[in-house]
Amino acid sequence: MTTAKPGVRPAVPHFSSGPCAKRPGWNLQNLKDAPLGRSHRAKVGKAKLKRAIDLTREILGVPADYRIGIVPASDTGAVEMAMWSLLGARPVTMLAWESFGEGWVTDVEKQLKLKDVTVLKSPYGELPDLSKVDCDTDVVFTWNGTTSGVRVPNADWIAADRKGLTICDATSAAFAQKLDFPKLDVVTFSWQKAMGGEAAHGMLILSPRAVERLDTYKPAWPLPKIFRMTKGGKINEGIFIGETINTPSMLCVEDYIDALEWAQSIGGLAKLQARADANAKVLTDWVARTPWIENLSANPAAASNTSVCLKLVDADLARLPADQQIAFVKKMEQLLDKEGAAYEIANHRDAPASLRIWCGCTVEKGDVEALTPWLDWAFAEAKASLAKAA
Incomplete structure (x- = not known):
C-alpha cells in the first residue's frame, strides 16, 4: 500500500489539543503593551485583568449576575477550587466518559472522600445515560471530553428547577460550543484551549446559586490558600474584578486579551x-x-x-x-x-x-x-x- 507524499503542507501544522494553535495573525509584537515588570496590583495591572474578565463576559455571553474570576493552575485549578469549596453540602453525581472526568471522580471519592456519591461512567466514545442524572444532587461533568472527542449535545437533561449545583468543566467547549449558562452554576476553562492562549491560568464562572452556596456553606475540610474564595464567611468579590489570589503572568494576560480582541473583531x-x-x-x-x-x-x-x-x-x-x-x-x-x-x-x-x-x-x-x-x-x-x- 503506497500513497504519494502530498505537495502542500498545512501553513500552521499545530493540531495539539492543548496548548492549542495561536489565533490567525498572531505575532509576539501583539503583546507589546503587556505591563511587564509591573505589579498585577498596580492600576495598570488591575485594568488589564478586568479587561480580560469583561471581554470574556462579552464574547461568551455570560449573564450579568454571574461572577467571572481568573484563578491559578489552569482549568484543573478552577475545577478543584469549585469542588473543594462547594461539594459536601448535598449528595453528588459524577459523570465520566474520559480521563479528565475520571480524574474528578478520583478527587471526590479518594481525596475529598465524600460518601454519598453516584458515579455514571461510559467508555471512550460514548456518553452516560443523561436521563439518569438526579439534578437534586450536585452534578460534576465535562461538557466536552477532551481525550475522547465526545461532548454533551446540549443541557436539556439539566433541570431548570434543580436543587443541586451543576459544576461544568468546559475547557474544550468554551468559545466553540454553545454553553447554556442558565443550566450551569459553575463553568471552568483555561486560556490554552479554544482561544490558543498560554498555560497556567484558569477561568471560574459562578452563578448566583453557586455564590449562595459559598456564602452559606463551610466545608468540613481545610482549604489551601489558592482554593479560598470567601473572606469573613462571604464570597471574596475582589477575585471577580481582577484581584487574583496569586500572581498572574501579565504577558499571558495580554495574550489572552489579544485572542479575545481577535474574536471580537471577527464577529x-x-x-x-x-x-x-x-x-x-x-x-x-x-x-x-x-x-x-x-x-x-x-x-x-x-x-x-x-x-x-x-x-x-x-x-x-x-x-x-x-x-x-x-x-x-x-x-x-x-x-x-x-x-x-x-x-x-x-x-x-x-x-x-x-x-x-x-x-x-x-x-x-x-x-x-x-x-x-x-x-x-x-x-x-x-x-x-x-x-x-x-
Missing part, C-alpha cells in the same frame, strides 16, 4: 463556533470517504468539534494488541512531525489508539484541508512499515 461567539464547526466538518467529510478511519464518538450528535478523536478501523490493525495499535498511531505522528505536516495528533496517554486533531476556532479550515492527504500518506507509510516487520 464574536457565533463566528468562533462556525469556524470550529467548519474545521470539524472537513474531517467528518474525509472520514466518510476513508475506509480505515471512523469517529471515536458512537453518536454523531455527541461528536466534538474541537478535540476530534478518530479511531483506526483497518482490519489488519484490529487484530493487533492495544499496545501495538498505539505504537502504530505514534508511528503516524512521528512521520507527520518529521515532515512538518502535523504536530501532537496521537491519542491522549489514557485513551485508546486514535488520532486526536484539534479543530477549534484558532485553526484555519485550509490547514485542516491540507492535513487530510497527509493523514492518508502517514497511514500508508506506517502500514508499509508494519508489513515489512511482519
Whole structure:
C-alpha cells in the first residue's frame, strides 16, 4: 500500500489539543503593551485583568449576575477550587466518559472522600445515560471530553428547577460550543484551549446559586490558600474584578486579551463556533470517504468539534494488541512531525489508539484541508512499515 507524499503542507501544522494553535495573525509584537515588570496590583495591572474578565463576559455571553474570576493552575485549578469549596453540602453525581472526568471522580471519592456519591461512567466514545442524572444532587461533568472527542449535545437533561449545583468543566467547549449558562452554576476553562492562549491560568464562572452556596456553606475540610474564595464567611468579590489570589503572568494576560480582541473583531461567539464547526466538518467529510478511519464518538450528535478523536478501523490493525495499535498511531505522528505536516495528533496517554486533531476556532479550515492527504500518506507509510516487520 503506497500513497504519494502530498505537495502542500498545512501553513500552521499545530493540531495539539492543548496548548492549542495561536489565533490567525498572531505575532509576539501583539503583546507589546503587556505591563511587564509591573505589579498585577498596580492600576495598570488591575485594568488589564478586568479587561480580560469583561471581554470574556462579552464574547461568551455570560449573564450579568454571574461572577467571572481568573484563578491559578489552569482549568484543573478552577475545577478543584469549585469542588473543594462547594461539594459536601448535598449528595453528588459524577459523570465520566474520559480521563479528565475520571480524574474528578478520583478527587471526590479518594481525596475529598465524600460518601454519598453516584458515579455514571461510559467508555471512550460514548456518553452516560443523561436521563439518569438526579439534578437534586450536585452534578460534576465535562461538557466536552477532551481525550475522547465526545461532548454533551446540549443541557436539556439539566433541570431548570434543580436543587443541586451543576459544576461544568468546559475547557474544550468554551468559545466553540454553545454553553447554556442558565443550566450551569459553575463553568471552568483555561486560556490554552479554544482561544490558543498560554498555560497556567484558569477561568471560574459562578452563578448566583453557586455564590449562595459559598456564602452559606463551610466545608468540613481545610482549604489551601489558592482554593479560598470567601473572606469573613462571604464570597471574596475582589477575585471577580481582577484581584487574583496569586500572581498572574501579565504577558499571558495580554495574550489572552489579544485572542479575545481577535474574536471580537471577527464577529464574536457565533463566528468562533462556525469556524470550529467548519474545521470539524472537513474531517467528518474525509472520514466518510476513508475506509480505515471512523469517529471515536458512537453518536454523531455527541461528536466534538474541537478535540476530534478518530479511531483506526483497518482490519489488519484490529487484530493487533492495544499496545501495538498505539505504537502504530505514534508511528503516524512521528512521520507527520518529521515532515512538518502535523504536530501532537496521537491519542491522549489514557485513551485508546486514535488520532486526536484539534479543530477549534484558532485553526484555519485550509490547514485542516491540507492535513487530510497527509493523514492518508502517514497511514500508508506506517502500514508499509508494519508489513515489512511482519
